Amino acid sequence: MIIVTRRGVTDAELDHIRERVEALGLRTHLSRGEHRTIIGCLGDEARLQSVPLHSIPGVEAVHAVLKPYKLASREFAAEDTRVPLGSVELGGPEIVVVAGPCSVEGADMMEETARAVQAVGARGLRGGAFKPRTSPYSFMGMGESGLQILADVRASTGLPVVTEVMDTRQVELVASYADVLQIGARNMQNFALLTEVGRLRRPVLLKRGMSATVKDLLLAAEYVMAQGNPNVILCERGIRTFETATRNTFDLAAIPVLKAETHLPVVADPSHAGGRRSLVAPLSYAAVAAGADGLLIEVHPDPETATSDGDQSLDFSEFADLMDGLRAFADAAGRTVAGATAAV
């Protein structure tokens, strides 16, 4: 931590600031410039984080030197973390695609979707049984019977299941069905929920909140990891900005920034980021070109009749085309993607 003091700070103020910092076990180091005096604080910076340094008379600005996250940081682990998803791994050389409808709507449509996406290279099945909806009058999902359908389809196809958990009281229930627990964007800072999924070892797919910085996302991952669960997958899904031409603003640069800052796998959700079917392919290709380890794609047998997010869902043929196109971009990125032989 570096403390910049106000012009004209008194010696008594400087002494008081140093006492406050040293009382926490850190050392201080003074640099007097022409206009400003700077106090470097050496030692365990975390201890200073809750201290209202700005409140101490004479303090003008405070700059952190260390990252506030540890377990999630690249410095903590030199090697990329690989998170298992069924027989494959996220964070390895393969671009892993997880596909499926926004909501589980029934057994038949899930089975049909699973087989269709698996045939062209999807490695996991997504689908919501509990749905976060902006309006209390929208369809909220099938609940536990939706989870049962997901488990049945996994049994018949072998595709591992990614599904959302929204409530601390349902973590155990969802974990008893799902291979990966998804934390939605609106719950990225639901700290009770992060703590709860951190107590399991089940992989967690953590979606970036609409107003979360990259740092906030890494701190949310740190919550899960601090409880002992190292299996966190980060997901860029768009942030909220002034632009209304797309549902969200896909922060593509967050992908290489995250890959540099953390050892955790990073995936993209182009369906939510763009909010329109026609944007799913270009955003997917771009995410892979920028270094993403995987993709979450919304696919529905008949998007026009989907109970949620139909506007951004691909049908089977569009998804097959997407996977076809993806291969060349994965190649260009020195990565692989499943299903290549099927496409030949």
Add this chain to the structure above:
Amino acid sequence: MIIVTRRGVTDAELDHIRERVEALGLRTHLSRGEHRTIIGCLGDEARLQSVPLHSIPGVEAVHAVLKPYKLASREFAAEDTRVPLGSVELGGPEIVVVAGPCSVEGADMMEETARAVQAVGARGLRGGAFKPRTSPYSFMGMGESGLQILADVRASTGLPVVTEVMDTRQVELVASYADVLQIGARNMQNFALLTEVGRLRRPVLLKRGMSATVKDLLLAAEYVMAQGNPNVILCERGIRTFETATRNTFDLAAIPVLKAETHLPVVADPSHAGGRRSLVAPLSYAAVAAGADGLLIEVHPDPETATSDGDQSLDFSEFADLMDGLRAFADAAGRTVAGATAAV
């Protein structure tokens, strides 16, 4: 709902769109312009909300005609809703000030703070027992023992208690101690939590999320109200923008916009909005000038030693000055504020 079709839409496409809409029990109405044909959809617009209209061939744009919230809307209730807080009401002629520390840190500091703020006109006591913190390594609050302290201080001072609930599993616990359940900004779209506090009749103070629009905030209120709890207080506390000179960007205009859109009381939290002690007074005065029904103010016996949010907390003397200054602005707004006689 109004559907604008693409240039060159075919009759078959128009028929198909109308069939889809009419199948839901609405009537349709065609207007053919030179460049575009428009389909007006008359009837229960809510039924169309989950339909992926953009997915239907020929559709270019869709415009909602009705507000997606009902119970929270001004159209639903002609009169302002008044939410009780101890012996006073939020939403009536009095500007109601609730003050206290960010976190409950102990019995003595709470008692001392409560007496100090009550003496100069505060009508409620705030303080967090469960604290949402961006970093898992920060102080998380005292938990139930903090709630007990709040209840004890209420018993000794008569000040009603506003405190945050973060987890569906703690709603009953917190409600057994608190007069008002606060939902924090990060949980504004924690729909499970909104539903749970909606099942009680205890007043709910709902803080606007950092990336929530006014519409999102009203839909979050609708979640609570749809469960049967009409006692919702809305709180503007700043949104996240590119500006870094302040902790958040205080969206002052949201106050008169909300007062026009809804019958619910609206309060402001200038402490979180500005993030700096020196901004609390100007933001408070401005909120009252713009029509706020109340204020949430962070006050601490010694801000320099506060375990959280010390930089934005007022000490007792600063709070007394704030209340003194507030009176003239309340007067100008045709409102009252408590403690006037004490101040003379």
Add this chain to the structure above:
Amino acid sequence: MIIVTRRGVTDAELDHIRERVEALGLRTHLSRGEHRTIIGCLGDEARLQSVPLHSIPGVEAVHAVLKPYKLASREFAAEDTRVPLGSVELGGPEIVVVAGPCSVEGADMMEETARAVQAVGARGLRGGAFKPRTSPYSFMGMGESGLQILADVRASTGLPVVTEVMDTRQVELVASYADVLQIGARNMQNFALLTEVGRLRRPVLLKRGMSATVKDLLLAAEYVMAQGNPNVILCERGIRTFETATRNTFDLAAIPVLKAETHLPVVADPSHAGGRRSLVAPLSYAAVAAGADGLLIEVHPDPETATSDGDQSLDFSEFADLMDGLRAFADAAGRTVAGATAAV
């Protein structure tokens, strides 16, 4: 400037960084912490501003210590700057209100508007002769004949004139008619234009750009002042955010932040910030409560027929009501506003 080096920085890298900084005439000062080494750079920080410090091997982060603006900063001038507007001053005890239509539409409507707003306390007349319009097909203003009308109305009423200049080639022309040169939000970083108006001594009203931080606004003021023109008035008029309920997001907190950072007068433009007639009064009152030195208000004899911004323009009676309401808030803020006697 403080340079934070990467974990594991080598001594050779440290030496190289120090050499680069010292070559510019600054001194350096090393603090070695457990995890990071910090280099304090003492001396003329401005010289470092163009240096790509991040490009030097071993550098992780760079923090500025000094403000990048000087002439505009509060440190530069202890006293508030007062900028003359006809017979009054902006930045003194009086809240100065400037009113008028968005565009000059004709001589009669300007004369009529000037007399109406002057009667209830306006101290200046606004009106655009050159209009910046988002679409090339919108009304662009009357040009020089509009300026002539403004000058004629000033002659007949005594009201000084505030009008926009959009093009370096028109600065002299506009200055030959106007008392205050307005730089619009879209031109806040039109550096050629800022430089040109800086060469005159005519007061400049500088509107904050839609994506400009407070720091950017002060640097834009610095451009004008660096040319020798000290008469700069800053104007908060709303920034662009994700919120669509209002035309812009009125950043009220920028007012007290600016008043602390600079000695220049600060005014607010509630008409553009809110974009709706009903928001003009609450935003005006709030701006005064937060410390604004003046207001710019759009007023039109018949807003329904205005050629631009009719939706946010007040008619004469609404403006009179606004001025009436304003007095109590000005009083509460310890300020005055003209026209009080007329209102009795």
Add this chain to the structure above:
Amino acid sequence: MIIVTRRGVTDAELDHIRERVEALGLRTHLSRGEHRTIIGCLGDEARLQSVPLHSIPGVEAVHAVLKPYKLASREFAAEDTRVPLGSVELGGPEIVVVAGPCSVEGADMMEETARAVQAVGARGLRGGAFKPRTSPYSFMGMGESGLQILADVRASTGLPVVTEVMDTRQVELVASYADVLQIGARNMQNFALLTEVGRLRRPVLLKRGMSATVKDLLLAAEYVMAQGNPNVILCERGIRTFETATRNTFDLAAIPVLKAETHLPVVADPSHAGGRRSLVAPLSYAAVAAGADGLLIEVHPDPETATSDGDQSLDFSEFADLMDGLRAFADAAGRTVAGATAAV
């Protein structure tokens, strides 16, 4: 234009609204729903654009049906516009890369840079002679002597020159040296400047403003085109959001959105978008994957000593690597990029 009227609108109000619209030569069409009455306005929508429809009693909301831009819209031109750049074209099958330093710093460094980038496939040379700088104390560019250097290097290498014009008074001067006139992000809504470059036929590279929507960018292009200049190249270079991990937020999705909305070529500037050298390659690859027609890349012989933007400039070897990597992504996108043989 569709006008939604308020609940309880009177027949007199409806009549008045219709009269206002019909007086402009449009026809109106009424749809009465249960809760709202809607007025469709058929005819030349542009005539309604300046009318303050919200000001008319009874109006609740107004929705535009037609795009506000015409010449720039995809509907106007079925074929992609190709803009010449020396011997190649922007908007054709080749991904066109323009490279060079942020600022022209001297003849030798420009010559050296031009030869280095040309050798590995760059088709144009960029470099600023007039520099927009946030601070008035930063290096402003070499001015006309910089333009002369650019022209000399073009003469010796054959590389066409892209350089910025910031002032209406300099348009002729810059056009006498440059092949493409660049309008910077801060001048995207400098309407006088847009009009001036529209009067020439010289290609214009129009950078998106930091707070400009896709619609605003297209309206800025419309300004240029409405003057008769059809040679506009659009450039995505990042927008301003709350995220501070990157200099700007690269709005990648704007590329496919623009390619769908307009026939004009679209390029990306990953140097400014990311603001860091390490992000240039991933953002470039992603832009191409998403459909960009070209790239602007900052390259400097020795970034560490650059007078501006050194942190985001590549050195020659990094640029050669970028071009090498780009080929595979261009292939995947079904596009070509120059210099392929050199890479074999």
